[in-house]
Each structure stands twice: as C-alpha cells, then as structure tokens.
Amino acid sequence: xxxxxxxxxxxxxxxxxxxxxxxxxxxxFLGLPLIMRAMSRATQQSLLSRAEATPxxxxxxxxxxxxxxxxxxxxxxxxEPITKADVDGLQAMDLALGIPIRTGLMARGFPLVGTSxxxxxxxxxxxxxxxGLAMMGECILGAExxxxxxxxxxxxxxxxxxxLFDLAGVYPLKLHVVGILEPSFGPDDxxxxxxxxxxxxxxxxxxxxxxxxxxxxxxxxxRKEGTVTANAKLIQYNEITEANIESFxxxxxxxxxxxxxxxxxxxxxxxxVLLRGRFVDxxxxxxxxxxQVVDSLNKQIFRFERILEIVVWTxxxxxxxxxxxxMVLSWRLxxxxxxxxxxxxxxxxxxxxxxxxxxxxxxxxxVLIAGVFGIVMAQYGETxxxxxxxxxx
Amino acid sequence: xxGYSRQPVISLRGVCFEYAHGGFSLNVGELTVASxxxxxxxxxxxxxxxxxxxxxxxxxxxxxxxxxTAGVRVDRLSSAGRRSFxxxxxxxxxxxxxxxxxxxxxxxxxxxxxxxxxxxxxASVRSRARQLAxxxxxxxxxxxxxxxxxxxxxxxxxxxxxxxxxxxxxxxDEPTGNLDPATKQQALDLLFEQCEARSTTLLMVTxxxxxxxxxxxxxxxxxxxxxxx
Numbered sequence: 001x002x003x004x005x006x007x008x009x010x011x012x013x014x015x016x017x018x019x020x021x022x023x024x025x026x027x028x029f030l031g032l033p034l035i036m037r038a039m040s041r042a043t044q045q046s047l048l049s050r051a052e053a054t055p056x057x058x059x060x061x062x063x064x065x066x067x068x069x070x071x072x073x074x075x076x077x078x079x080e081p082i083t084k085a086d087v088d089g090l091q092a093m094d095l096a097l098g099i100p101i102r103t104g105l106m107a108r109g110f111p112l113v114g115t116s117x118x119x120x121x122x123x124x125x126x127x128x129x130x131x132g133l134a135m136m137g138e139c140i141l142g143a144e145x146x147x148x149x150x151x152x153x154x155x156x157x158x159x160x161x162x163x164l165f166d167l168a169g170v171y172p173l174k175l176h177v178v179g180i181l182e183p184s185f186g187p188d189d190x191x192x193x194x195x196x197x198x199x200x201x202x203x204x205x206x207x208x209x210x211x212x213x214x215x216x217x218x219x220x221x222x223r224k225e226g227t228v229t230a231n232a233k234l235i236q237y238n239e240i241t242e243a244n245i246e247s248f249x250x251x252x253x254x255x256x257x258x259x260x261x262x263x264x265x266x267x268x269x270x271x272x273v274l275l276r277g278r279f280v281d282x283x284x285x286x287x288x289x290x291x292q293v294v295d296s297l298n299k300q301i302f303r304f305e306r307i308l309e310i311v312v313w314t315x316x317x318x319x320x321x322x323x324x325x326x327m328v329l330s331w332r333l334x335x336x337x338x339x340x341x342x343x344x345x346x347x348x349x350x351x352x353x354x355x356x357x358x359x360x361x362x363x364x365x366x367v368l369i370a371g372v373f374g375i376v377m378a379q380y381g382e383t384x385x386x387x388x389x390x391x392x393x
Numbered sequence: 394x395x396g397y398s399r400q401p402v403i404s405l406r407g408v409c410f411e412y413a414h415g416g417f418s419l420n421v422g423e424l425t426v427a428s429x430x431x432x433x434x435x436x437x438x439x440x441x442x443x444x445x446x447x448x449x450x451x452x453x454x455x456x457x458x459x460x461x462t463a464g465v466r467v468d469r470l471s472s473a474g475r476r477s478f479x480x481x482x483x484x485x486x487x488x489x490x491x492x493x494x495x496x497x498x499x500x501x502x503x504x505x506x507x508x509x510x511x512x513x514x515x516a517s518v519r520s521r522a523r524q525l526a527x528x529x530x531x532x533x534x535x536x537x538x539x540x541x542x543x544x545x546x547x548x549x550x551x552x553x554x555x556x557x558x559x560x561x562x563x564x565x566d567e568p569t570g571n572l573d574p575a576t577k578q579q580a581l582d583l584l585f586e587q588c589e590a591r592s593t594t595l596l597m598v599t600x601x602x603x604x605x606x607x608x609x610x611x612x613x614x615x616x617x618x619x620x621x622x
Contacts, residue, residue: 007496344485344508345509
C-alpha cells in the first residue's frame with residue numbers, strides 16, 4: 001500500500017496544477033455546505049441574540065417584523081410611528097421601563113437613532129472614548145461608524161437631509177461627537193445615537209433661531225398678539241450650542257411627537273404578562289415579543305437554507321461528475337502506462353490501488369482543506385459573518 | 394546453437410496460440426534457450442516475435458502445448474501466478490523505453506519494486522539500483538526526469554529497470570529500434586555486458602541482421618512452426 005501511495009503522490013506532485021484545481025474544486029464542494037451553514041447560523045444567531053435581549057417592543061399595529069427590524073436593527077423606515085404619549089402612558093402603568101427609539105434619518109450614511117439615556121445600560125453599551133449624552137445636539141457614535149467616518153470626540157457630523165431638492169425643507173443639523181461606543185458586533189456599532197429631542201430637531205419638529213424679541217425691523221415683518229412674523233433674514237441655527245440651546249423649542253405638544261417604537265423592559269415576569277394582557281386588544285398599538293418574531297423569521301431562513309442546500313448538492317454533483325470525468329480521461333491518457341504495468345507483472349488490483357490512492361490523496365487533501373476551513377469558520381466565522389452581514393444589510 | 398549443455402531457461406514444446414479475436418496464430422514445435430545464452434529472435438513484421446515473448450513471459454497463455462520458463466510451467470500458472478512469476482523472474486526492455494515521466498531516474502529503475510508485494514524495496518535493493526545505474530553510466534542522472542535525458546540514456550535506464558530485480562531472463566523487444574547507430578551499439582554492449590556479468594539469459598527481438606553475429610543463438614520465428622495470417 002505504501003508503494004501505491006508513493007507512486008500516486010509522485011504522479012499528483014508531477015501534475016500539480018491539475019491536482020490543485022481538482023483538490024480546490026472538491027474543497028469548495030465539501031466546504032460550501034459548511035460556509036452556508038455557518039452563514040445561516042450566524043444570521044439566525046445575530047438576529048436571535050438581539051431579539052432575545054429585547055423583552056418586548058411597543059409599536060404601531062401592523063407588521064410585527066417591520067417593527068422589529070426597524071427598532072432593533074435600525075433598518076427599514078416604513079413602520080407607522082406611535083407617539084411619545086404612548087411611551088409615557090406605558091411608563092405610567094409602572095410595570096416596565098419604556099425606552100423610546102426614533103429612527104428614519106441618516107447621518108453620513110449611518111442610521112440616526114434618537115433614544116433615551118436608558119438605552120445604553122440596557123444594551124450594555126460602554127464608552128471606549130469620551131462621555132455619554134449630556135445635552136441636545138450631541139451624539140455618540142457606534143464603533144463601526146466612528147471608524148468608517150474617522151471621527152472622535154470633539155468632531156462634528158451633519159445629518160443627511162431627507163430630501164436634497166426641497167429648499168423649504170429641513171436643513172442638516174450639525175451634531176457634536178461626544179463619545180464612541182465599544183464594539184458590540186451588532187447594529188449599535190453602525191448607529192449614530194442622539195437624544196430623542198435632538199432627533200426631532202433633526203427631523204424639523206423643533207428648531208432654534210435668533211431671539212425675535214430683540215430682532216430689528218429688517219427681520220420682523222409684523223408683531224400681533226404675541227405672534228411675530230419674520231422674513232428670511234432671520235438667522236436659523238443648524239447647530240445646537242451652549243450659547244443658542246435656549247432658543248431651541250418645539251411647536252405643538254411634544255407628547256404627540258413620533259416615536260418609531262419603544263423597547264419595553266418589564267420590572268418582572270408578572271409585569272410582563274400583565275402588560276401583554278393589556279395590549280392584546282389594543283386597536284392602534286401592538287406589544288410584540290421580538291424573539292417570537294425573529295424565530296418565525298428564522299424558520300423562513302431555514303426553509304431558504306434547505307433550498308440552498310439543494311443548489312449546493314446540485315453543484316456538488318456536477319463537481320463530482322467533472323472529477324470522475326477528469327480521472328477517466330486521465331486514465332485513458334495513461335493507457336500506455338497501465339499496459340507497461342501489466343506487462344511488467346503488476347496485478348489489476350495493484351493498478352487499481354495506485355489509481356485509488358490518487359483519488360484518496362486528492363479527496364483527503366480536499367477534506368483536510370474543507371475541514372480546516374470549517375474549523376476556522378466555526379471559530380471565527382460567526383464574528384466575521386455577523387460583521388459582514390450587518391455591514392451588508 | 395550454443396549452450397545446450399546447460400539447463401534450459403526457455404522451453405516451448407508443441408505450442409499453439411491464437412488470439413481470441415482470431416486473425417493470427419503462432420505454432421512452435423520446439424524451442425529451447427539454455428541458461429546464460431544470448432539469443433536473438435528474428436523474423437519479418439507480423440511473424441509473431443512479440444507474441445513469442447508474450448508466451449514465454451506468461452502475458453499470453455497458449456491454447457495448447459508446454460511453455461516452461463526458468464524451470465516453471467508458465468502455461469499452468471493462474472493469471473495472478475503468471476504476473477507474480479513475470480515480475481520476479483523476467484526483466485523487460487521495450488523499444489519505446491516506457492519510462493514514467495513523473496518519476497526520476499532512480500525511481501524508474503526501482504519501479505518494479507513498487508508494483509509487487511513479493512519484491513521488497515529495502516536498502517540493499519536501493520544500493521544495487523545505484524550500483525547498476527553507476528555501471529550503466531547513469532550515476533549523475535539519478536535525479537533527472539526521463540524528458541531530461543537523451544534517447545541513449547533513456548534506454549540505459551530501461552535496461553537498469555530490467556536488471557534491478559536480478560532476473561534470470563531478459564526479454565528485449567527491439568530495444569535499439571529507436572536509437573542511432575552509435576548509441577545502438579553502446580546500448581547493446583552495456584546490455585550484453587550486464588547480462589554476462591549476472592549470467593542472465595537474453596532473448597532479444599531484432600530486425601537488424603547486422604547485429605546477429607553478436608548472438609549465440611538465433612531464433613527464426615517464421616521457422617518455428619507454421620504461422621498463419
């Protein structure tokens with residue numbers, strides 16, 4: 001057997017390009033299901049772990065999946081908002097902590113997330129640089145966002161205008177970076193966090209401008225019963241500073257302002273059950289368990305994985321056929337060698353052993369490569385893929 | 394004919410052979426080649442020279458008659474037995490050399506040892522192979538591939554491969570057919586020299602009648618029996 005392996009090895013080594021191509025194609029065939037499973041597991045895990053860490057989610061009645069994707073992963077922006085009053089009402093029940101989430105705007109390509117200070121300890125997010133939010137107009141960057149933008153505490157960034165061509169629309173707001181979060185390998189890494197009121201200002205629901213009481217006639221068009229009408233000369237602030245923060249205000253009732261969703265953290269299990277009971281028949285709002293929503297999504301992913309598996313097996317079959325074809329053609333080309341072996345006195349069994357050793361060595365090398373790849377994927381793949389998936393999403 | 398006083402290495406008696414697909418048959422009334430003899434098999438193309446070598450080596454089995462090689466009734470051996478007998482008892486030299494490009498010179502010489510479990514490749518065999526290579530002027534070429542050698546060098550490697558198992562009989566099928574005249578004589582001299590040094594019997598198929606005076610026995614295949622086309 002040793003001689004057969006030796007001859008097979010020498011043959012494969014001599015035809016190293018052909019061997020390498022065959023081994024690599026076999027490795028891909030063997031490794032593909034591993035990568036696919038790792039990807040699927042990473043996707044499911046990344047979705048599930050965040051969902052499981054979020055006990056309940058309050059949002060507008062509608063698609064629970066849209067609500068979860070928007071509030072937990074800061075993706076999509078189609079879910080109907082609830083109001084700040086809904087969140088306050090929930091708090092008033094004294095059964096849970098309500099953490100508002102406002103998404104929809106972007107800041108230089110990263111989602112702008114308006115929330116409360118409770119969000120950070122709830123998600124166990126810690127600062128790697130700088131400090132937490134202290135006043136309106138400040139922002140905290142997720143690790144990925146900070147790295148991609150090359151920003152740190154003391155820097156500033158502008159929110160992206162919702163529409164470029166509406167001159168009367170909302171202008172970008174300059175945000176002051178005060179802190180950077182440690183990597184958490186989740187959607188928080190790519191977010192720009194601001195105070196909820198800052199998010200409203202960025203959306204144009206609140207604004208700041210020069211003091212009209214001291215403004216001259218070149219700015220004021222008319223004053224009537226406490227209502228001052230100004231012209232375009234009025235200086236609008238696009239940045240909240242200590243000097244102008246007092247001038248920022250909201251028109252109307254802030255409790256009617258929109259909130260995309262609220263993370264609901266019940267005080268205990270009983271509170272959670274009571275809360276769910278109270279929202280069972282709610283007409284305009286829904287209280288969902290993200291883990292349940294993601295679980296049903298994972299079932300869909302699993303079904304998709306099965307389809308992918310069929311594709312992989314089809315590709316695998318094609319690879320195997322190609323492999324057999326290459327081997328058969330190779331043996332036909334080596335007919336003279338096989339004849340010499342027979343004439344010298346080599347048995348058919350021995351010849352088959354040599355050919356078999358060639359196949360075994362190639363399959364062995366492919367299994368080894370696929371195995372090493374599989375181990376590496378099992379060790380680090382989840383982190384890589386989570387990063388990849390979240391970056392791509 | 395010389396060497397009849399010695400024990401015959403090749404002995405064919407009343408042999409009839411016909412290929413399964415028909416079209417060619419070889420009949421041998423009687424043929425004896427004594428041990429240590431240098432014999433040449435001659436005859437026109439298609440007369441059955443290669444078939445004769447195949448019968449002697451057990452590659453083919455006769456329909457009837459006796460084939461005895463190195464004292465063994467080859468015609469009575471099983472297929473596996475004939476293969477085992479062939480690789481341990483007979484050395485082959487082919488016209489096309491049939492060396493393996495993926496093996497270097499040393500591995501080509503040792504090739505028979507890789508093909509059969511009865512031949513054990515140990516340090517003494519390796520040493521013998523190196524000595525043989527040295528005797529045939531291949532000592533400096535052991536790490537080369539066949540494509541890096543001249544025709545004459547390749548034939549010398551083929552001769553070394555045939556001799557490495559210390560066979561009692563060498564069957565050479567037109568071994569100089571692909572060589573130029575100068576190299577041809579050089580290769581023959583080496584083959585004769587090595588066979589003589591080891592008292593190995595040589596049966597060589599050749600078309601070159603100019604070489605016949607160097608052989609002790611001439612086997613005219615056409616004259617062995619009625620060959621039919």
